Amino acid sequence: MTSSASPRRDARRNHERLLAEARTLFTERGIDAPLDELATRAGVGPGTVYRHFANRDALIRELYDAGIGDLQGLAPGILGAETGWRSIELYLERLAEWLAASPYVPAVLRRMAELDPTYKPGAEFAEAIAVMVARAQEEGSLRTDVTAVDLSVLVDMLGSLGQYGGAYLPFWRRQLTIVLDGLRARPDNTPVPGVGQEFGEFHDMSHAKGPTQAGPATPDSPGSPLSLVE
Template identity: 35%
Template sequence: MTPDPPLRADARRNRERLLAAAEQVFAEQGVTASTEDVARVAGVGVGTVFRHFPTKEQLIEAVYHARLARLAELADRLADSADPGAAFAEFFSTTVEGAATKNALVEALSRAGVDTAAPEVGGWVRRALGVLLARAQQAGAVRPDVTVPDLLGLLVGTSRAVEHLSGDPEARVRVVEVVLDGLRVRR
């Protein structure tokens, strides 16, 4: 398979605007929002949407992959933090808070028969998360028996719990704090 040719600068900017607009529209209206709404928010014509993403599923998939890449970038940035425990908690909280939109994207892609495995980006997220976890454990902020698979399971479960509590912001924060407290080293 031949790699796609690099995009011209204006096409790259349009693609980035489309992805940002799609993420905003899907977060506000759900994944059933129209491509016309995405085009309007991006400030482009609907033809531009379809030039970059011939199907709505391809647009949803691109938004999903962009979200995963941002999570990996966040984990990479936080890994260099002077306070590994706080960095770990920030990553966990940020991931959980953005999960409702990610879950909706995954469900829409699954219904359309699109594989959401994203091995390259998913592997990047897992590696970056592993570094973040190891640093927090070395700093004595996170229990030493927690593994990356444990953490991924807790992220999924906590995300679903927080999604269920969408109408109660205080309960959402409390649930995340309870889980983070359970991950801390007992003194």
């Protein structure tokens, strides 16, 4: 029993390592990066990659399903918040944070839509988001003309800041606070946290050439993790 369990543990470790390295590789070089490079980064042979994933599409599908799993894990904390407004705050914060830290996700979503347009496991989130919006509107904390789609677009906008790479992650909550408070000046505006990045530094970073500073090398435009529910 011990001898058979060890290879299974090794296989699981290799599988998780390949997924982790695929996330990094696809962030840096796009989802069409060579799978031989994935094998090198994971410290395994090319054959091991194909034993775990029959082809690139199978790998992309697993990354997609893992993303759905991430969202399912976030849902209870968001929907179970003490007020509707707190649910809105957590929804924007946690999903945008997840997307900003996972710049490969939009390309994975688009590729899955091409591979299997009928595969929409994220549809389960649609009703929950609508209930969350209705709850906040009923308590008078969310404006009545905001829809679940509006919130998904805002998540997309905030999450797209991940295109600038990890260098911007300390700053993105400034935009989150502005989104939550709105642009209208009033006495009870929430102070914007921290000190903003200097414009010159931001300009240089956003115009930098190279995947580690400017995000994916491929010209992938941002996509919402909740486009799955459409």
